Amino acid sequence: MSWVGSSLRRKEDDRLVRGQGLFADDELGAGMLHLYILRSPYAHARILNIDTTAAEALPGVACVLTGKDILAHCDPFMQLGPSPCDKIRDLPLAIDKAIFQGEPVAAIAATSPALAMDAGQLIEIDYEMLDAVVDAGEALADKVILHEAAGTNRTWHGVYEYGDVEQAFRDAAHVVRIPRLHFHRYASTPVEGNACVAEWTRQGTVDFLCNNSFPGFAQQLLAPGLRLKVDQVRIRTHDIGGSFGNKIWNYVYMALAALASKKAGGRRVKWAELRTEHLLGSGHGNERTFLDTEVALDSKGVITAVRSRHIDDCGAYTRYEPLGCVIWSQVLPATYKLRNIRIDFTQAVTNKCPVVPNRGYSRMQQLWFMERVVDICAHELRIPADEMRLRNYITEFPYETPNGCVYDSGNYPAMLAKAKQLVDWDKWQKLQAAARAEGRLLGIGIGTTLDSGTNNFGQAQIMNPHLPFSGNAEVCTMRLDFDGALVICLGTGPSGQGHETATSQVVADEFGIDPSAVQVRSGFDTAWNTFVGHSGTYASQFAVTGLSAVYGACQKMKAEMRKLAAFLLKAPEDQIEFGSGAQGPEVRVRGTDKAMGYWQLSNVINNNNAMLDASLADVTLNIRHVYRPPFSVPDTKRKFGNLTLTYAAQLHIAVVEISRETSRAQILAYAAVDDCGTVINPKIVAGQVHGATSHGIGAALMESFNYDESGNLLTSTFSDYCPITSLNIPDIAYGSIQTPSPFSYNGAKGMGEGGGAPLHAISAAVQDALYESGVIVTGSHHSPPAIFAALQEPNRAHAVSVK
Amino acid sequence: MSTTEPIALVPVEVTVNGQWYRREVEPRLLLVQFLREELRLTGTHIGCDTTYCGACTVLLNGAPVKSCTVLAVQADGSEILTVEGLEQDGKLHPLQTAFSEHHGLQCGYCTPGMLMSAHALLAANPEPSSKDIRKAIQGNLCRCTGYQNIFKAIEAAATELRGKG
Ligand code: FES
Numbered sequence: 001m002s003w004v005g006s007s008l009r010r011k012e013d014d015r016l017v018r019g020q021g022l023f024a025d026d027e028l029g030a031g032m033l034h035l036y037i038l039r040s041p042y043a044h045a046r047i048l049n050i051d052t053t054a055a056e057a058l059p060g061v062a063c064v065l066t067g068k069d070i071l072a073h074c075d076p077f078m079q080l081g082p083s084p085c086d087k088i089r090d091l092p093l094a095i096d097k098a099i100f101q102g103e104p105v106a107a108i109a110a111t112s113p114a115l116a117m118d119a120g121q122l123i124e125i126d127y128e129m130l131d132a133v134v135d136a137g138e139a140l141a142d143k144v145i146l147h148e149a150a151g152t153n154r155t156w157h158g159v160y161e162y163g164d165v166e167q168a169f170r171d172a173a174h175v176v177r178i179p180r181l182h183f184h185r186y187a188s189t190p191v192e193g194n195a196c197v198a199e200w201t202r203q204g205t206v207d208f209l210c211n212n213s214f215p216g217f218a219q220q221l222l223a224p225g226l227r228l229k230v231d232q233v234r235i236r237t238h239d240i241g242g243s244f245g246n247k248i249w250n251y252v253y254m255a256l257a258a259l260a261s262k263k264a265g266g267r268r269v270k271w272a273e274l275r276t277e278h279l280l281g282s283g284h285g286n287e288r289t290f291l292d293t294e295v296a297l298d299s300k301g302v303i304t305a306v307r308s309r310h311i312d313d314c315g316a317y318t319r320y321e322p323l324g325c326v327i328w329s330q331v332l333p334a335t336y337k338l339r340n341i342r343i344d345f346t347q348a349v350t351n352k353c354p355v356v357p358n359r360g361y362s363r364m365q366q367l368w369f370m371e372r373v374v375d376i377c378a379h380e381l382r383i384p385a386d387e388m389r390l391r392n393y394i395t396e397f398p399y400e401t402p403n404g405c406v407y408d409s410g411n412y413p414a415m416l417a418k419a420k421q422l423v424d425w426d427k428w429q430k431l432q433a434a435a436r437a438e439g440r441l442l443g444i445g446i447g448t449t450l451d452s453g454t455n456n457f458g459q460a461q462i463m464n465p466h467l468p469f470s471g472n473a474e475v476c477t478m479r480l481d482f483d484g485a486l487v488i489c490l491g492t493g494p495s496g497q498g499h500e501t502a503t504s505q506v507v508a509d510e511f512g513i514d515p516s517a518v519q520v521r522s523g524f525d526t527a528w529n530t531f532v533g534h535s536g537t538y539a540s541q542f543a544v545t546g547l548s549a550v551y552g553a554c555q556k557m558k559a560e561m562r563k564l565a566a567f568l569l570k571a572p573e574d575q576i577e578f579g580s581g582a583q584g585p586e587v588r589v590r591g592t593d594k595a596m597g598y599w600q601l602s603n604v605i606n607n608n609n610a611m612l613d614a615s616l617a618d619v620t621l622n623i624r625h626v627y628r629p630p631f632s633v634p635d636t637k638r639k640f641g642n643l644t645l646t647y648a649a650q651l652h653i654a655v656v657e658i659s660r661e662t663s664r665a666q667i668l669a670y671a672a673v674d675d676c677g678t679v680i681n682p683k684i685v686a687g688q689v690h691g692a693t694s695h696g697i698g699a700a701l702m703e704s705f706n707y708d709e710s711g712n713l714l715t716s717t718f719s720d721y722c723p724i725t726s727l728n729i730p731d732i733a734y735g736s737i738q739t740p741s742p743f744s745y746n747g748a749k750g751m752g753e754g755g756g757a758p759l760h761a762i763s764a765a766v767q768d769a770l771y772e773s774g775v776i777v778t779g780s781h782h783s784p785p786a787i788f789a790a791l792q793e794p795n796r797a798h799a800v801s802v803k
Numbered sequence: 804m805s806t807t808e809p810i811a812l813v814p815v816e817v818t819v820n821g822q823w824y825r826r827e828v829e830p831r832l833l834l835v836q837f838l839r840e841e842l843r844l845t846g847t848h849i850g851c852d853t854t855y856c857g858a859c860t861v862l863l864n865g866a867p868v869k870s871c872t873v874l875a876v877q878a879d880g881s882e883i884l885t886v887e888g889l890e891q892d893g894k895l896h897p898l899q900t901a902f903s904e905h906h907g908l909q910c911g912y913c914t915p916g917m918l919m920s921a922h923a924l925l926a927a928n929p930e931p932s933s934k935d936i937r938k939a940i941q942g943n944l945c946r947c948t949g950y951q952n953i954f955k956a957i958e959a960a961a962t963e964l965r966g967k968g
């Protein structure tokens with residue numbers, strides 16, 4: 001039997017259901033200090049004076065940090081972007097000016113969290129309020145400038161042009177114009193906030209226990225920021241309470257805790273973020289506006305060209321950005337076969353919380369845009385929604401997109417058919433007709449999306465040609481332990497994705513043993529584990545990048561074990577086979593009863609090696625394997641190249657009814673079909689689909705970071721932000737198809753991000769419900785106020801035109 | 804409130820998971836902090852500051868409470884059950900087993916609170932409808948699972964517990 005493909009119960013669960021996980025905030029210790037961060041109440045304000053005297057005098061306060069300490073002990077964090085991003089001064093505390101509401105301005109380390117908070121209230125800060133700019137389009141006018149040294153709010157601009165766009169428009173049977181679409185700001189907000197314990201050690205190094213989800217990268221940013229060498233920064237993680245990308249840039253706060261520890265004489269300092277702090281200042285998803293979109297179609301409704309102008313709002317600092325200005329192009333044409341595309345892409349900073357890669361990062365915005373385009377065109381040309389998709393889907397694989405990405409495999413029509421069956425399409429078509437006859441607003445929407453996995457970091461060079469990043473990699477180390485267990489460490493640092501379990505399944509199959517004989521060490525440690533700069537859990541990379549490293553390590557380990565066993569059992573290597581015997585995992589000579597248990601092999605190498613001869617000098621039973629996907633550096637001038645290895649797909653169908661009384665969109669039926677190639681653990685895959693679906697439904701119907709024009713965040717607590725609960729989530733009819741990837745050893749495709757399908761499907765369903773009322777859906781957030789406003793002033797006359 | 808005066812400590816006695824404890828605490832100390840920091844029972848988690856997420860749910864004299872919204876001093880004299888107390892004689896509670904069997908947890912951060920809310924539900928209502936289940940955990944946020952498998956797990960545990968009668 002094969003373990004891969006089975007719904008093996010997760011190994012992680014044993015500790016987690018007992019409440020015995022080790023999350024960063026669970027680290028306790030005598031004498032530990034607690035950090036409280038004082039944050040700017042204003043979106044844009046000059047800091048005139050900070051008086052910390054009273055706070056410092058409070059018994060129990062170990063130290064107070066302000067901009068002065070930061071300048072003395074810290075250098076600005078590297079920004080990835082080209083000029084003017086390099087002029088952005090990004091530090092753990094604002095120095096002379098705060099540029100978003102919630103930006104840290106001072107920090108206090110004290111003997112208890114409550115005392116640190118008390119001390120925070122004794123700090124007096126004089127601010128001079130400045131005008132804020134909260135709209136990226138307005139920010140580009142540079143009337144209010146955030147980073148004076150940069151001289152502009154524009155952080156990136158580039159044109160992506162492929163095919164012959166002008167010709168396609170000349171040849172078009174129809175041209176549809178959509179002046180403005182807008183993808184709103186939200187985040188997947190894990191239940192565990194950011195947290196870390198930092199210690200500035202006596203050796204002058206820094207030790208972190210934290211929940212950063214991309215520690216290989218964080219280490220490279222933290223070290224120069226703290227004026228240390230990379231190997232002087234030790235980052236450990238253990239259990240992480242969800243990340244969804246949001247925990248990638250908490251290194252800014254880790255630095256603050258480290259500096260507090262330094263100032264407090266090396267005492268350990270814990271920072272555990274409050275929820276309000278998280279919503280104000282831990283990273284939001286990218287907000288994007290799509291302007292002046294024009295779509296060329298032939299007489300059958302096949303889209304032949306799209307041209308458009310996109311403005312991305314990255315909040316106050318760039319940090320991981322402007323990578324998002326390129327990442328979206330992994331899915332440039334979405335699932336559609338058009339070849340002529342021109343997109344003018346600009347990004348700007350605004351006085352809002354900086355953005356962070358959020359589940360579906362940057363691709364989801366592009367996919368939503370393309371889905372709106374297809375959907376609006378279908379309505380305007382009176383082509384049924386399903387038919388419109390079928391006419392436009394890519395159907396041949398592998399498929400090279402106009403910008404050189406290769407979609408490995410897929411079958412979108414089959415997914416559509418399956419989703420229609422799951423949701424009971426024909427029934428809803430009839431119910432919809434009946435509902436409409438009664439004047440009810442019932443809509444059915446399709447969302448097709450991609451989840452591109454294992455990305456080629458070379459695409460960063462399209463954004464900034466000077467960046468020394470390309471390719472991708474992941475590491476697995478494996479050793480045969482004294483007691484015969486295969487002990488494995490990964491560079492991946494998961495946050496709920498079940499890597500310990502999936503890894504055990506792969507290893508068990510390769511060795512023909514039970515997964516219980518495989519021990520996967522959880523967590524990450526830059527001091528003791530091997531890892532690469534790409535190590536981490538992000539961008540749907542585990543099933544291919546992570547498991548390929550595991551698979552490679554298995555092959556190396558088996559080669560060593562085979563060689564050793566052949567020597568000890570006096571048989572040719574090709575007669576050695578692997579499996580399980582009465583005593584557990586063993587190697588044996590084919591067709592004989594000669595066998596050795598794993599612990600015996602390990603014992604020879606580790607305790608009892610005098611009988612070995614020189615030919616076995618290279619056998620250590622301690623393996624390291626690095627998997628590198630086959631990538632080359634993209635052509636940065638043409639913005640052309642293979643940016644991701646695999647393309648999982650999802651197709652969702654939502655049926656919604658909008659109440660004319662409350663303007664609330666209620667989901668009546670929901671189907672989600674997933675294709676991530678070969679499935680390693682069906683239960684884990686379905687769980688990821690459920691999770692991504694609930695983030696998307698929450699975002700489409702409830703969750704939004706709303707700022708007022710002065711840059712005040714109006715949804716800064718869970719009670720205002722309203723993350724989706726058990727009462728709001730519909731039953732999800734889940735199905736899957738499998739089109740194995742030809743590019744991964746196991747046929748799998750990374751799939752954790754989900755591609756934002758619910759946003760596409762719900763926007764389409766709301767569109768379907770409201771089209772007859774003269775409403776064109778131009779936004780991604782469908783809260784009752786948004787729907788009420790749309791119904792009050794139907795926009796079709798100016799939101800779309802057809803020629 | 805901010806003060807430079809040291810705060811007088813107040814004694815608190817509680818029984819948690821069958822074990823008696825006495826501590827002297829600041830009157831403003833939250834029950835969740837008391838459990839985590841004073842008693843080192845870190846299975847009870849903190850996920851918000853507005854009583855929304857339920858990661859901190861424990862049973863106080865049998866009733867589910869959000870322990871971030873109860874002061875430790877209010878719990879004086881009471882009996883508390885936390886996630887660490889669910890396992891009996893080395894055997895997982897049927898809810899714990901069901902959550903694992905049905906993949907009702909991913910990161911596991913919400914799980915202790917979910918288990919305690921579900922525990923209270925099944926104690927009061929051994930045969931909950933799917934609506935009852937949704938209602939019982941409406942105050943428990945999960946960002947990983949989309950709740951689908953949590954519903955299934957609670958249903959399965961209810962069936963299992965009824966079988967045991
Ligand atoms: S921590 Fe208690 S409800 Fe969120």
Ligand code: FES
Binds near residue numbers: 911912946
């Ligand atoms: S399992 Fe992660 S929040 Fe519920």
